[in-house]
Amino acid sequence: MAILPYSASLVLYLSTFLLILAICEGRPQPPEFTSSFTSPTSIRVEWDDPILDPGAVVRGYRIQYKLGQNGKLIKLKLNARVGNSYDIDGLTESCGDYLIRMSTASSKGLSRYSSFNQVDRLLSGPQNLNAIPSSTSARVTWSPPSNGFCITGYQLKYGPNENELQSMDLPTELNQYLLSDLLPGTSYILTLAAVANGEISEEAYFQWYQAGPPSAPANLKATPSTTETAVVMWSPTSSSVTRYEYLYGPMGYSDSEVTAGYVGPSTTLVELSSLTPGEEYVFKVASVNSVGQSEPVTVTWTQPAPPPVVVPSKPIPAAPGQVDIEITSAETALITWTRPEGDVEITGYIVGFGLAGSDASELTLFSVGPDDTEEELDQLKPGSDYMVTIQAYNDVGDGEILAADWHQEAPSVPLSIPSPPQGVLSYSPSPNTIIVRWIITEEDAAEQIEGYRVTYGQDVSASDSSVEVGPLEESIEIQSLQPDTFYYIKVHKFNAAGRGESVSRSLQTLPPPPEERCAQQQQCIRQFNVSRSRGDGAICPQILQYLNCLQRLQDACIEDTGYRNRVNGIRNMFLMESCNRNSGRTPETGSPGPVRVPEVIPPPSQLSATVLSSTSALLSWYDETLESSQVVTDSRFYNVVYRTPLNQGYLEERTSETNYVVDFLLPGVPFEFSVQLVLDHQQRSEMSETITVTSRDPERGARPERFSVTQVTVTGPTSAKVILNWLPPPERTDVMQYKIEYTDSEEFLDPATTWDSLTVDGSEITASLEGLATDREYHVRITAIFSPTDIGPTLVTPATFATPAVPRLLKPLSSVMKQS
Structure with a gap:
């Protein structure tokens, strides 16, 4: 009977223990974490994902910290969304002895707290430790630790080995220290650690050899x-x-x-x-x-003594009597001379020539017989100054030298008509103005030009008007033009011999100011009155006429005057009536079935295209059935068809004017264009001749154009100069600088090749490279720089040129004399 109470208490104990195990089953573990100071009053706590039972989910974390063992305990409750790190800011004591512990809150309960950990004041030691030795000293330099917010000093040790290290404490503000009384010819070990309130970081290590004076050669x-x-x-x-x-x-x-x-x-x-x-x-x-x-x-x-002087047995020849130069062509000259005075034996003559001012060792030398008194020099460069030396010699020695120089000039030629102007640019600064610019080159003076003539007009001939300026003018401003109108321009030089070949340009003047565009738009809307009859096709020309009236107007005008809804409705009608595309019809007729053509209607002629941007082009043509004004007043329209050469089918658009802007083109792709005149559904012309136009490449639009080498000249016996020209990028006007690179390496296509470079201002369109080697092939390329971070593409294929070959020394003059 005494055993029964004992058994009952044991059963109760076991039941309670099993209940506690059941409750604790599945509780998470506290996370593994680290903590360090990110500033004197901030601590970052970082932890790994805690270990959970299957199916458990982290709900959050608990952080508790205090200052010292007896400090006030501060508790933080964190949501799981904080991730795996948390910053504790606003600490009361800078770099204090803070203790931190953590626990995990999951869907199955709260874990126990980890033990308190001391916050690390030092995560790394000093960096970039180095020693710079001199005679008996060495200057030690270092960088502070990456997180050295709490360091209170440094501990430096040095010595010849690890068993003989001297130690010293250094203040925090130092980043270098001079070690003195070092022994030359000795290897030294150096360590440096950061100290923070008794904590010592990892030691940085360095070893060097303290050199002594060198030994004698x-x-x-x-x-x-x-x-x-x-x-x-x-x-x-x-x-x-x-x-x-x-x-x-x-x-x-x-x-x-x-x-x-x-x-x-x-x-x-x-x-x-x-x-x-x-x-x-x-x-x-x-x-x-x-x-x-x-x-x-x-x-x-x-030093050896000079050789004895030998008296010749017969006299040495005197200098030649006279030297004459006759320029026989642009690259040749005939040199003649007379025999030296006196009856002296002559074995031959030494002829030397080169650029004027050259040293005797730089002349090209050759010898001729005793009876030769003339020699023709070739491969000379017009515009250069040359010199020639003549010296008679015999078996005794060389006679005196007679020298002469001359300026090599090309023979005078009849004046010819000038060459085309260089660097012609045109732009529209205002709706009624076009400015045309060009470059004055060295050829202008040689061609004796009397001025520049600029013609312009609204057709390809550019013959509506003309203006002339003097030979020193570099630009002209054409005024009183129509706004938003396409103009053709031709520029040519003229002199007494006539007018040279012209350079053509074309551009469109700027649109009118917003107030004028809004007034035109209101007039278009007031005049437009289209019936709602649909299906007969007659509505398309009316809609097209209305949309063409608005196609260059800004949408802001529509918003300001309240016509947005009406314009959108007309555009929807234009699309629903299939007025904009006719891809299901054949490009030959523009209709589903055969078309009865009662008479021969001439197709549009003089079809031309001007690329406006990377995705649009302006087409214009001539309709022989219209008056010279080319203004459409009836219901006729034009089918504009186009495709890429790789596509079988055509895209088709309509317009009631003799010009049309095709947009949504692919950039940098060639397109074929053709136009058909449609008088009505029964009368239409054949398709016009097809033209091919390539849309503008956006990348190429940021690259300078027509980069070329215009002149290469010799500036010295071994140096040359080259002049470069180019046009600005067609799509960009904000060029800050141009970078010109050049090299004479045969591996210029190798990306590892080093190029010499020159930068010029973005307003320039010409530059010169000086100090180039003669008789050398160079490769040069250009890049437009719009800002330090916006650099255009580099010229894909560099321009190549060769500097002239200047005659070089075949043999030193003194050597020829000795051999003679």
Whole structure:
């Protein structure tokens, strides 16, 4: 009977334990987390996803923190949407001893809290540790830790090995320190750690070698090369040498009286010149590095004496009597001379020529026989100055030189008509004005132009009006033009010989101001009165006439005057009546079935297209059945059909005017266009001749056009100059700069090739490259720069040009003299 109470209490205990296990089953674990200071008063807590039972969902997190063990406990309740990090801001004590713990709240309950963790004041140590040695010291530099908000100083250790490290504490504001009393020729170890209230970060490590003075050069030797020159050579003995310092002069002179100099660490020889033949010389050289200088080494030698003077057995020829130059063509000249005076034996003549002002060693030399007294030079460049030297010689020696120079000019030719103008541009600054600009080139002076003539009009001939300006004018302003009208322009130069070939341009003047456009729109709306009869096709010309009246007007006018709904209704009628497209009809007739043509109607002629943008083009044509004004007053209309060459079917649009803007084109794609005249449903012409026009490429629209090399000239014996021209990008007017790149590398298509570059202002359309090598092929390209972040495409295929070949030295003059 005494056992029964004990058994009952045991059963009760086991039941309670099982109930607790059932309640705790599925509770989450607290997350693994880290914490660190992001500022003196901010802490970032980051944690991993907690471990959950299957089916459990995180509802949020609990964060508790306090300042020190006895600080006030602050509790935070976070929603699961915060992710895996949280910033605690506004701490009361900067970089204090804060303790943090966390727990997880899930759909199956709240986890236990983790133990309190100390907030890290240091996550990383100092960065970029370096030591720059000098003679007996080294300057240590470093960068603070990336999160060094709470550091209170640094701990620096250094020494020759890990067992002999000296330690010192440095304040926080330092980022460099000078170590002194170091031993040259010793390797040193350096460590640096950040300290924050007793916490020490990971140590940054650096090792360097404290170099000493270098050793002296070895194998010093002097070798005379001529009676007045010598070469001194030596061997290096130290890898830390930064230069070699030397002294040389006649034997017996003090160091302050001799010549001093130095060479780089990779140079181990010196060429001495202007030495005195037969003189004894001394040369001293020492190695130098960042620590100090070695002891100098010395070598002495004696310069050889000059050879004895040999008296010739017969006289040397005198200078030729006279030299004459006759220019025989633009690239040739005939050189003639007379025999030297006196009855002296002549073996031949040495003829030298080159650019005027050239040194004797730069002349091209050749010899002719004793009876030759003339020589024709070819491959000369017109406009350059040349010189020629004539020297007689025999087996005794070379005679005196007689020189002459001349200016190579092309023979005078009859004046011809001028070339076409260069760089012609046109734009419309206002609805009634067009400005035409061009470039004055060096050819203008040679062509003796008397001025520029500009003709313009509304047809292709551009012959409605004309104006002339003088030869120094670079632009002209054409006024009193019709707004929003397409004009053709021709520009040509003229001189006494006549008028040169013209350059054609075309553009459309700006539309009228908004108030005029609104007035025109109101007039269009008041005059439009279309019946609602549908299906007979007669309504399309009326709708088209109305829409053509409004096609260039801004929508703002419609909004301001309250006609938006009515215009939208007319546009919907235009689409519902299929007035805009007729893709189901054949391009030959524009109708579903055969058409009875009672008489021959001439198709539109003189079809032309002007690209307006990357997606639109303006078509215009001539209707022979209309008056010269080409104004449509009846119900006729025109079928405009077009397609790409790769498409079989045509798209068709209608208009009641003799010009039409086709939009929604694909950019950079060629299109075929043709036009048909439709008088009524029974009378229509054949399709006009087909023309092909390529819409504008947007990328190409930001690229300069007509980039070309206009002139290449020689500016010196080994240098050349080139002049470049181009036109601005057709689609952009906000060019800030042009970047011109050039190279003479044969691998210019390799992306790794380095190009030389030149930048010019965005208002320029010409530039010159100077200092180019002669007889060299160059490749040049251009890029438009609109802003530092908006750079246009680079020229795909660079322009290629070759600089002229200037005659080069075949053999030094002194060498020819000796051989003679």
